[in-house]
Amino acid sequence: MEKLRSNIEEVTPVSDGEMAFIHSFFSLKKVRRYQYLVQEGDDVPYEYLALSGIYRVYYLADDGKEHIVKFAEENCWMSDYKAFFKHDRASMFIECMEAGEVLCLTLYGREQLSAELHKMEHFFKVRLTNEYVALEERVKQLLSNTARQRYEAFLKSHPGLLQRIPKKVVAAYLGVCRETLSRLYLSC
Amino acid sequence: MEKLRSNIEEVTPVSDGEMAFIHSFFSLKKVRRYQYLVQEGDDVPYEYLALSGIYRVYYLADDGKEHIVKFAEENCWMSDYKAFFKHDRASMFIECMEAGEVLCLTLYGREQLSAELHKMEHFFKVRLTNEYVALEERVKQLLSNTARQRYEAFLKSHPGLLQRIPKKVVAAYLGVCRETLSRLYLSC
DNA sequence: GCCGGGTTGTGACATTTATCACACCACATT
């Protein structure tokens, strides 16, 4: 609960009473390694706040290759938002790479919270704009940076992660093949 | 005003009275070819709804190359949202490529509208989630598709646009050089 | 201890794309 609170208070302060109310909309879920929170074709009833663990949000391209949209570590929100917001089937997978816990929030819970507490409406709006801006950065990154520049940016934005997960997964995030990534960090 | 109304009513119906109220928050601006709505370093007081004309949202990479984040035609909203939402200086340019008219809305006006009319708050939220999902699609596009696939997707998503603007601009959107684009559409 | 599967590095080669150079064309100006 403290982690949820500190996450919210990055945007807006909340009282103890409000916090208890907010917390009641979330359910806790323990997640094992290799467990999926979302699989392609699923309904997506929740968005998730990672309390611990490492997760990857990815999809399968037509040619069968995996491409990773984002990594989520502690304090990150994640879902297949397209499906979540539009009550559609998932086009992506969310897989746990290191066991941990997540908090689950339904779209209905989200709307209830927004309606009851104006500051939560504000919180969700700020979070969405932040996610939007982050995605825009990722587009810029992919458009104008070389594989090496993207690799170096990844090291900065995800310190230590390279050591904890398979390199082919990092390659799928950067948009290069495993071998190219391998050759990138020896020439440094 | 009718174009603004139909844009809003893609999400939610509004009465004549509401529409007049909403409209009062917007200002109309005529835009000439080559005119900038936003330039790098500017404050970004507005977001814009294109009523007519063609606009490009782009930025300059470190090596001086232009990269286009999106094209906006009739019925598209645009701004440098990072700067707009966070009261920061623009990191992007918005240039008019075919003369037209835009409606301008300040962040303050946006918040006033949201506070006064709950359906407008909803409208802005839906719009932001749609923009978010669209960006996510663009990330997927850049991650998993070849230059040729991106070219073909561009033809579908922006019918007729290729004929109306310089090819090098399209190339800057697709993330390839001018010559590569030139070679793409002869091998079709 | 031994085996088998997955991960990683690395070389050889193919493919894709960028870069550079140049010619041609449309168009506006003088």
Add this chain to the structure above:
DNA sequence: AATGTGGTGTGATAAATGTCACAACCCGGC
């Protein structure tokens, strides 16, 4: 008509990256 400018196609070449193959390694299960 002469001129200049920007857009466009195209060839030659270089650079980046992907593909394929293989060997070394780690690690867990038996």
